[in-house]
Amino acid sequence: MLPPRIPQPSLLQLHQWVYRPIQFMEESARRYGESFMMQFPNAPPFLLTSNPEVIRQVFTGKPEDLYVGPVNRVMESMVGKNSLLLLDDQEHIRERRMMTPPFHGERMLAYGLSMRESANRVIDRWTVGKPFTLHEQFQDITLDIILKTVFGLTQGETFEHFRELFIRMLNLGSHNAVLLMSALLPPERMLKLLSVGREPIHLGPVKADLSRFLPWAQLSRLMKEVDTYLYAEMDRRRAEGVEKREDVLSMLMQARDEDGQPMSDQALRDEAITLLAAGHETTATTLSWALHRVLQHPDVEARLREELRQVAGTEPLAPEQVSRLEYLDATLKETLRLLPVAPAVGRVLQRPMKMGEWELPAGMAVMPCVYLTQRRPDLWPEPERFNPERFLGKRSSPYEYFPFGGGARRCIGMAFATYEMRIIFAELLRRVKLRSATRAETRVGRRGVTLAPEGGVLVVVESRS
Template structure:
């Protein structure tokens, strides 16, 4: 017996999921409970799950029976077929082993000051008493952090050029037309469209102008430019030598599998774009959501500032102090509970699976729904209330709270992202006092695979505070 299904036409279900995802999920769970079937064109049926016991079954199931590529195929045109989020079986195990060392928790300390410096550069530019989008600023900060720590780029002409190029790539890649095409067409058809965009046009002037303006034509041109830069960079680094370089890309270039084989250039390219895309957009959105909530709760902001004063005093938070920021950690976790950046994760079944009373056949997809699970009233009392205290001293159940996914496919960059958010969040709180620019109602819109703020969280800087940089003296004392 299958779970209850939404009876709307599949194209209408896709339209609602694309344009109003929160309402779509909430209406479905009110009508059908914590397990229901969704249908989109050109996709296997999706079984949405928000029951922790059923989610446990999925996350602890045999990886060889639970495939990721069919669920994440919409990302292939941008990320490439070798991306970690598209690999299954032995390919996934090999790639994950190669990519794990640069993201080990202990390495976070070496990235901390670069993260803080990127935040400072942005904060220095924020105007007084003039509204700006906090989401846009966090996008800039997190992209700068990725370019420096992952790519090893420093401020300069190449840094500025690649930043601007990647912003355009991400904006075009998340265009609604691209999302719709990727969701309704096989990946091979979308890739064909992209290849057509790279071919010379032999059309009349008007038709040529229209073709150049199409999202897939723009994306094709941008991808060629990004790929040319990356392949040239791989060759340059090999020629100059990788010894002594500690950025993530250089470490991936030096990594070897159990047979002594490195990643190919195409694999490196696909993983580099994956790290850029995932690490940039998701972290920026999570930070903006957190401030959206904190600015509406003065008592929460007061507790945050008190903790920062107690841990760092008059100086900035040092990398080694981050683990002492318990209330900061709880605040970020509560924001990700209320509005997880990615609303669900999924697997396609290679074999039938019994989920509670339901029999789910092979070929269907099971999707643990982060958003619905983390808003269950039986798990989270007053689930719509922003209450960081609920995370203080709480041992988390990985089937009730999983903003970074779960099981063998939990996000590889979880430690990096969590550490980065604490550093940036603390630095903003210490250096400026913000207030919401206007009274605005919460508007959620889809941006690629993430749930972002429709208005970008408009804010004003009310005042600035001087934060003494004690890093030099701290280093001197430790020698």
């Protein structure tokens, strides 16, 4: 027996998933229940579910039975086929082991001061009384942190050049037109389409170059420039002695598998771009949603400020004090419960399997829905209410709360991201008092594979500490 299926045409379902994801998920759940089948063009149907038991089966299943790569194939044109997001089974296990050391909890203390400096660089330029878009500012901070901690770049002309280059690449990569084309076309067709960015397009007698107007063509040109830099940078570091450096890219260059083999240059490139793409937009978006909610709840803001005073006094937060900000941690968790950056995660069945009450065929994808599961009233009383207290002194089930995914595929950068968010948010609370600069409710919009605030959350600085 199969779950109920959405009867709409597959192209219409894809359009709604890309352009009105929240409404589409909520309307479908009301009509079809906690598990239902969706269909996109040129792809098998897939099961979207908020059933905790099915989610448990997905997250605890054997890696050889449940693949992630086919689900994440829409990102291959940017992150590359060697990305941890696309690898499965033993390839994934090997690569993940090699990538784990730079993201171990103890490494966070080494990154903490750099994170705080990046936050202050941006906060310093905010003008009292002048409105600005918060999401863009957080993107600036998180990109700055990635350039320093992941790529090992330092301030200067080269730093600023690649900051601009990466911003343009990431903005184009999150363009909904690119996402739509990636979902419609097989990976090899999308990669071929990207190649138009390298040659002019001529339509018959009209000798016009149209490639500069196509987002995927512009993306291709930028990615080629980024790749040229990364390969040259890796060669330079090997020549100078990569063991002298402590940034993530250099540590990955030194990593070896159980057979003593390093990552290939192509794999290093793909993982570096993956960390850039995954760590920039997602963290900035969560911080934007968190502050948007906090500004709507003065009692939460007051408690956050009091906790920060108790932990750090009037001084900047020290890296070793971050773990003591329990209410701030609960606030960020509650933000991720209500507004997860990714609406769903998925696995593709490599053999027929029974999931819950459903007998599912091989080749079908099962998608635990983060958004719907974390708003179930039977799991989360008053699910629409912003209430950080629900996370104080409570350990949530990994099958009811999973904003970073679950099982062996849980986000490898989770510790890095949560540590980074607490440092940035704490520094903002210490330095400035903000208020919302708009009365309109901020709506959820899609930026590529993530859900971000439309308009970016407009705020204004009321005062500085």
